[in-house]
Amino acid sequence: MPVYQYEAMDNTGAEIKNTIEAESEAEAQQLIREKGYFITKIAEQKKAKKKKAAEKKQGGPRKKRKFSLGRVKAKHLCSFTRQLSTLQDAGLPVLRSLKILEGQAKPGPLKSSLIGVIEDIESGSTLSEAMTKQPKAFDELYCNMVRAGEAGGALEIILQRLADFKERAQSLKKKVQGAMIYPSVVIMVAVLIVGFIMYWIVPKFKKIFEGFDTELPQITILLIDASDMVVNYWWSIFVIPFGVMIFLKIVRKNKTGEFIVDYLVLRIPLMGNILQKSITARIMRTLGTLISSGVPILEGLTIARDTAGNAVFKRAFENIYAAIREGESIATPLKEARIVDDLVVNMVDVGEETGALDVMMYKVADVYDEEVNVLVDGLVKLIEPMLVVVLGLVVGFIVIALFMPLIKLLNDLS
Secondary structure, three states, X not given: OOEEEEEXXXXXXXXXXXXXXXXXXXXXXXXXXXXXXXXXXXXXXXXXXXXHHHHHHHOOOOOOOOOOOOOOOHHHHHHHHHHHHHHHHOOOOHXXXXXXXXXXXXXXXXXXXXXHHHHHHHOOOOHXXXXXXXXXXXXXXXXXXXXXXXXXXXXXXXXXXXXXXXHHHHHHHHHHHHHHHHHHHHHHHHHHHHHHHHHHHHHHXXXXXXXXXXXXXXXXXXXXXXXXXXXXXXXXXXXXXXXHHHHXXXXXXXXXXXXXXXXXXXXXXOHHHHHHHHHHHHHHXXXXXXXXXXXXXXXXXXXXXXXXXXXXXXXHHHHHHHHHHOOOOOHHHHHHHOOOOHHHHHHHHHHHHHOOXXXXXXXXXXXXXXXXXXXXXXXXXXXXXXXXXXXXXXXXXXXXXXXXXXXXXXXHHO
């Protein structure tokens, strides 16, 4: 029976090295887990010996960083943060925890970034310094919170807060995306159906009408003209949206253009309100998390501003930053900015007075997250009947426009 050599950890975090007999590696892993151990490495004893000999010749094991495109997915980063906080809470060294998680990670941007972090830590860098060099995985918010945790000696607590923050943000994003799937599918199907009618069906009726030798109603002429445009310029259906996207990207490269576009987006009925509340919740939760983690308020404002993703909010937070540097409180310039409701201003003011600013910001974020959920649900319920009505009107218009000449012809014959 094959003998497997393994390394694992028990419930206390102590490292265990031993061997076990099993028919296969899967069976060996099952037997080790039944003992209550967490496997970190396992290999058949003969293979393990060969591997050690090869490593000895090469001067130790080395892992090559593979080139990977794209950023780390939010769900992968959420999972990594939660696992790292659990390992730190169990008392494992940071480097050991990172090596365990790197070994479990699938090939991709996260694994590549973790290999880079491990190499930098082994070279003498701190965890936050090593993470700063991996912007594909760890943003400024992440690195600053880790730095604050290292400075305060409470890295496991900071990682737990960071995991909670990431999971909440991911949950809200998934909810909004999930709510938009149904309307998007309905709109796409409706466009395809109407496009098919305009491209194939209406031209056939046009040929029939040409043989009537009678004057067509204005509504039919309008439909035929629209059909001719679809037939002759069908490519514009794909080019126009693409052109609009490129135009908006060019405009947003200019600060003034970016501000105007983002201002107009916030003024879209219902959608603008959802976006505004969503941004407010994200900023308040980010700022509350940073303040509770010991990050200075000015540095926290800079990071929170960059997480907004909207030029209107960014400009407002730049003014708030300047006002605080001059000695003012947060509530006064926040009220003057007029980007949030009075509820937010009042709660921030109370938080400053009582010295519980982070707690109040968490409460604001919770309230606004709940409001966003309600508004998204309401929007989905509103979109469904609106789509049915609009699609009914379009189909009704096409049917009436096609049958009116036939009715007129029958009347003329009678």
